[in-house]
Amino acid sequence: MDGSLRKKIGSVATWGLTFILMVVICVPGLWVVLTAFRPNGEVLAKPPVWIPEDPNLNNFAKIFGFGADQVAIPVPAYFTNSLIIALTSTAIALLIGMSGGYAFARYRFSFKNGLFLGLMLSRTVPGIALSLPIFMIWSRIGLIDTKLGLIIVYVALNVPFTIWLIDGFFRQIPKEMSEAAQVDGCTRWQAFWKIEFPLAKSGIASAGIFAFLTSWNEYALASNLTRSTDSKTLPVGLMDFTAQFTIDWAGMSAMAVIIIIPALILTFLVQKHLIAGLTFGGVKG
Amino acid sequence: MAEISLKNVVKRYGKVEVVHGINLDIEHNEFVVLVGPSGCGKSTTLRMIAGLEDISDGTVSIGPEVVNDLPPRKRNISMVFQNYALYPHMSVRENLGFGLKIAKHPDDIVAERVNEAAEILGLGELMERAPAELSGGQRQRVAMGRAIVRHPEAFLFDEPLSNLDAKLRVQMRTEIKKLHQKVKTTVVYVTHDQVEAMTLADRIVVMKDGYIEQVGTPMEVFNHPVNTFVASFIGSPPMNLLNATIKGDQVVFSDGTALPVPTRLADLVRDGQEVVFGLRPDDLTPVGHGIAESGKNAKLTLKIALSELLGTETILYTSISGQEAQGKMFGPRNVEPGEVLEFEVAIEKVHLFDAVTGKSVRKQ
Numbered sequence: 180m181d182g183s184l185r186k187k188i189g190s191v192a193t194w195g196l197t198f199i200l201m202v203v204i205c206v207p208g209l210w211v212v213l214t215a216f217r218p219n220g221e222v223l224a225k226p227p228v229w230i231p232e233d234p235n236l237n238n239f240a241k242i243f244g245f246g247a248d249q250v251a252i253p254v255p256a257y258f259t260n261s262l263i264i265a266l267t268s269t270a271i272a273l274l275i276g277m278s279g280g281y282a283f284a285r286y287r288f289s290f291k292n293g294l295f296l297g298l299m300l301s302r303t304v305p306g307i308a309l310s311l312p313i314f315m316i317w318s319r320i321g322l323i324d325t326k327l328g329l330i331i332v333y334v335a336l337n338v339p340f341t342i343w344l345i346d347g348f349f350r351q352i353p354k355e356m357s358e359a360a361q362v363d364g365c366t367r368w369q370a371f372w373k374i375e376f377p378l379a380k381s382g383i384a385s386a387g388i389f390a391f392l393t394s395w396n397e398y399a400l401a402s403n404l405t406r407s408t409d410s411k412t413l414p415v416g417l418m419d420f421t422a423q424f425t426i427d428w429a430g431m432s433a434m435a436v437i438i439i440i441p442a443l444i445l446t447f448l449v450q451k452h453l454i455a456g457l458t459f460g461g462v463k464g
Numbered sequence: 465m466a467e468i469s470l471k472n473v474v475k476r477y478g479k480v481e482v483v484h485g486i487n488l489d490i491e492h493n494e495f496v497v498l499v500g501p502s503g504c505g506k507s508t509t510l511r512m513i514a515g516l517e518d519i520s521d522g523t524v525s526i527g528p529e530v531v532n533d534l535p536p537r538k539r540n541i542s543m544v545f546q547n548y549a550l551y552p553h554m555s556v557r558e559n560l561g562f563g564l565k566i567a568k569h570p571d572d573i574v575a576e577r578v579n580e581a582a583e584i585l586g587l588g589e590l591m592e593r594a595p596a597e598l599s600g601g602q603r604q605r606v607a608m609g610r611a612i613v614r615h616p617e618a619f620l621f622d623e624p625l626s627n628l629d630a631k632l633r634v635q636m637r638t639e640i641k642k643l644h645q646k647v648k649t650t651v652v653y654v655t656h657d658q659v660e661a662m663t664l665a666d667r668i669v670v671m672k673d674g675y676i677e678q679v680g681t682p683m684e685v686f687n688h689p690v691n692t693f694v695a696s697f698i699g700s701p702p703m704n705l706l707n708a709t710i711k712g713d714q715v716v717f718s719d720g721t722a723l724p725v726p727t728r729l730a731d732l733v734r735d736g737q738e739v740v741f742g743l744r745p746d747d748l749t750p751v752g753h754g755i756a757e758s759g760k761n762a763k764l765t766l767k768i769a770l771s772e773l774l775g776t777e778t779i780l781y782t783s784i785s786g787q788e789a790q791g792k793m794f795g796p797r798n799v800e801p802g803e804v805l806e807f808e809v810a811i812e813k814v815h816l817f818d819a820v821t822g823k824s825v826r827k828q
Contacts, residue, residue: 353547353549355545358514358516358536358545359545359549359610360551360566361535361536361537362515362516362536362537362541362542362543363537363542363563363566363610363614364563365566366535366537367535369566373562374551377553378552
């Protein structure tokens with residue numbers, strides 16, 4: 180067997196393996212999307228019907244209260260809650276992450292290493308393990324079923340990660356950049372906004388995406404801490420499709436699609452930064 | 465344009481003192497080079513002048529004003545960093561104009577000054593490029609351009625050439641020298657390279673362990689080093705420093721080899737004094753291969769351990785009384801290891817240092 184043939188076979192094998200892996204990863208997602216466009220009966224058909232026989236938007240219409248059948252699920256309220264909670268907690272986590280990351284990257288202070296280690300260790304505790312204590316404290320101080328309650332939890336969940344990520348990005352910017360800017364006439368604050376922030380932008384965007392997706396998709400804690408349309412988020416709302424004896428799989432899938440779309444849009448919008456951010460280490464200034 | 469004055473300047477990090485009360489007056493338009501091995505406090509001193517490090521004690525003045533409490537932007541200085549610190553997200557033009565824009569100069573002044581600097585440094589075609597698209601030497605030039613556009617009181621250079629390859633370093637050295645002649649501004653330049661110090665400086669400040677060892681013109685520092693440290697640091701290859709004892713009017717080495725005490729130092733040494741005998745390799749040359757010069761020369765017969773051919777000269781590694789020494793052969797021929805040659809020692813060029821204090825023996 181000559182070399183080029185062997186190379187060809189190797190390449191085919193690699194692509195084949197990649198294809199199989201991607202199928203394994205994508206099929207559940209694809210199933211959800213397909214199911215969103217078919218009636219519930221077809222979902223449970225045996226043998227399975229892969230391609231919807233009569234694709235339609237009935238499930239979406241039901242969710243949003245158009246047409247004859249309606250599901251009594253306040254999706255617009257959930258959507259608004261999700262958006263407010265995810266955006267606010269992301270903004271706060273980014274602000275804290277930028278200040279903290281900058282401080283860890285640039286300043287010397289006592290207990291710096293211990294503090295950093297502590298932040299990282301806090302990531303090792305699964306969030307759900309804290310749900311009971313949080314529930315008890317929140318119920319005492321009246322934060323159960325409020326957006327604020329969830330925002331605080333998500334900020335706490337995201338801050339260690341954003342600090343860690345953003346610290347790494349600021350660390351890669353030589354401190355001489357900011358010093359040069361200060362000699363050039365900037366205040367420390369100007370040096371940050373004009374030089375260091377633009378250079379760390381990709382990293383900050385990546386941190387923002389991760390924080391947003393964490394808050395947007397989180398289910399376990401939200402299901403414990405929310406009760407009503409005042410604060411329930413979309414993932415929690417999914418459970419509204421389960422009744423005592425039936426599950427509206429089609430409706431649930433339609434709602435899942437609604438949850439996925441904003442996350443997809445956001446990721447596409449910042450993907451340039453995301454890729455630049457995640458490969459930052461390989462680029463020399 | 466201003467003089468810079470350091471009075472008893474101290475730098476401490478916590479309890480560790482790294483600069484111990486140094487005093488230095490830099491004159492208007494003078495090119496001063498701070499030189500010393502790494503960790504000697506030269507960069508810290510420069511950064512204190514720039515305002516990038518707090519001054520723990522003492523005062524730094526630029527012009528008539530004490531600047532201890534002024535932030536860098538109010539000191540009207542420019543600095544060129546070792547890694548250039550160009551702003552990667554801006555073009556060369558924006559890099560050059562950044563300081564002027566921050567100072568809110570009108571656009572036409574910015575454009576004019578940027579073009580002026582670009583012309584001085586030959587940056588014309590590079591103006592729209594990003595720093596990442598420039599070679600090391602070009603980046604260095606942009607960094608210098610960024611320093612000159614603001615017409616500062618003083619330029620500070622922090623090891624600006626150490627990231628360049630050897631050939632480019634020599635070229636940029638000349639450019640810095642030319643630049644200083646063109647823009648005539650006070651310059652404080654930090655380097656660990658004594659060749660840079662010798663070639664660029666009006667005055668050299670030799671530092672070690674947070675102290676100033678000697679301040680003087682390159683010739684003064686080279687010809688009259690105040691102690692063994694300066695003697696060994698300035699000059700390449702370094703001065704040979706050999707332990708010896710004064711006996712009468714002779715310097716005697718441990719194996720009995722004796723050389724006369726230079727006449728200019730005869731009255732300054734005492735019988736039995738332990739000294740360090742300092743001899744530059746240029747002054748230890750095989751007979752017939754020295755720099756033609758009249759004067760009293762002594763002769764030594766030495767065995768060659770190794771020779772390094774440099775072209776116009778050859779460095780000869782030998783030993784005097786068991787202590788390693790280097791000589792130079794001008795107009796060289798091939799020398800085999802083990803060959804025995806007769807050397808001339810330019811006695812009047814010899815330096816003597818006290819063995820205990822390391823200080824130069826000289827008229828006070």
